[in-house]
Amino acid sequence: MSTTDNRGPLQVERRTRLLEVLQRHGVLRISDLTDTLGAAAVTIRRDIAQLASEGLVRRVHGGVALPDADDPAVAADESATQPSGRSLGMLVPSLDYYWPHVAQGAEEAARELDLRVVLRGSSYDAGDDRPQLTRLVDQLAVDALIVTPRMHAPTAPATVAWLVGTGLPVVLLERTATFGPHHEVLESVVTDHALGAAMAVRHLVSLGHRRVGVVLAENSPTSPHVHRGWQEAAAECGLATESTVDIAVPDARTPESPAALDAVLDRCLRTGTSALLVHADAEAIALVQRCEERGLSVPGDLSVVAYDDEVAGLFSPPLTAVRPPRRSIGRAAVRLIADRLSDPERPAHRVVISPALRIRGSSAPPH
Template sequence: MTESAGGPSPAPLPYERRAQVVDLLRRRGVVRADELAAELDVSVITIRRDIALLASQGVIRRVRGGAVMEGADERDAPVVPQPATLAGRRLTVGVVVPSLTYYYPDVIRGVREAAAAASARVVLRGATYQADDERRQLAWLVESMEVDGLLVAPTTTGEEGEALVRWLQSAEVPVVLLERAATVGPLREAMESVVSDHALGAAMAVRHLATLGHRRVGLLTPAQSPTTAHVRRGWRQACEELGLDLTDVPDVNAAGDAGRAAVLDEVLDACLASETTAMLVHSDPETMSLVERCQLRGVRVPGDLSLVAYDDEVAELCDPPLTAVRPPKAAVGRAAFELLAARLAGGGAERPAHRVVIAPRLMVRSSSSAPR
């Protein structure tokens, strides 16, 4: 915060600060990130984010340690990005996700980062994986908060889920789905969506294990997770493509927490009986429970059984730290906001529906190694 004759003056808004960055570049040609941070009284991280955003918009060019302005005269100087607005007012986006404690906090963080860069407002609501609750939250955002658009991870299956998708398709404001994909109408037209490529992530895990020398890779998933179907598809496709033997390999889709210890024992028994030496497990808590069961039974991880977790929320905190597939959660949130903002900026019915798929990463740690 800077001082003025009348006391402290408010810090500039993000778009105003980025305008200052561009102005300094025009006058100097090149600037260092640390110098900009000191001059504008913000953190170096904030300046680096500003530089990254301006570079992605073609306004400036990033260089090691800072940024440069391409040579240009006044007539073709780039336009400084302005805050996202609609009808001359600040853009407000409603967000509804099924959990505020697991998986979705990082998605929300991505939405917030993109919204902050555009000086837009985010109104968040948490739901409970129930279509009727999600519809109530969404209706409140549209009717009471008068949001300009919606980002939502809705229930899409079953009669209630299908009804919710139809409601979203006919909503008064644009909608982008988070980590969900859906089609509507007799032609099965796609709704706009941003998703992680979970099938690819599962296939990456299988290929990693196969590269280590594992020829039998099992799977354990929770029946109630919307991600399960994609993980199972990627696991099976990769096993078949690599020629891995699935005969008697554990393939368990467990329902709920009831009898978890018995399910884990059945998985371990099946691994020993079929000589399965590796497992892909969704998600982190289930994988950690399997590690604990292995320790109780004297099964060494990774010596006797290599494990790869899917989600990477807390996988690194396990003993041993878990190799894990990390979905691009924050990137999903950022891309979804940008997609919604682009829809609101114009194009209307002429703009085709966008379906964005973002690849996950494999984080290799200590729970996977070559089989004995």
């Protein structure tokens, strides 16, 4: 074991004891070691990760084993380069919108790499993600984590610190975070939502629209990125955003939605706004239906581009929409995990994937 690193005497003693116990038993579960060493499962996992990177042990599902007796160096090398049979804990904020496609992509990539995804759903309203994450790590003994934490929650800094402290490979989905005094980054896979919004604006400008507004779902983590892309593209195209529509609306299922959408349409009529980028699909569909009720035609009186493309193409008229690369996001996260399991010392990677614009029947040149 290296004596030139920054480990303290307690860590060295604990890891030495771990190796001594492992020499006697050959294979041990995490729960065995927490009892024997009197340390938390998170601490034990960090120790195992360090020892595995040094080739002194090999990680197995739910525990640790000695390298093969015939050739320890080869066994350690295989442990570092072969992720086969390992399980990945995946926690997403919803299992009924957007995220099922992400999970599907993750499952596809995991099967190709002989990995197993343990999927769990949280909630956008959850106060703390850690109970679910703790169960994945301590009870289900996953080997890595793919997580979409609630970064605006008061518990977010503690959650990020906990994720780092597990010693497990961690990839964030559609979120970014840093840790430590030097703001080191966690690995992440995100959609370039600002680029998607800018693509929508440029499409509408190419049709001849000069007043392009934006309508955003309240409390959506994606909305700030869509808003930024709208602002940047509008400035690039010479559009005056201050004299058009820039409004956040409540969930389309709430009683407040019709009045909020009326306010949007009233603002469009007052300012001469002829096109809108609307996040998300439900709000875009509700807006088009409100146009029908008020005798406004889409795209005749108002062009609409939806952001998400979950169901926008099924509506009548089919809505032009920006489609985030949901399955690709899931696939890329699993590949990042597999690469990290194969090479624990590799630099942190941040993957940004571009969305696509699907042009359909809700956008047309203005009158």
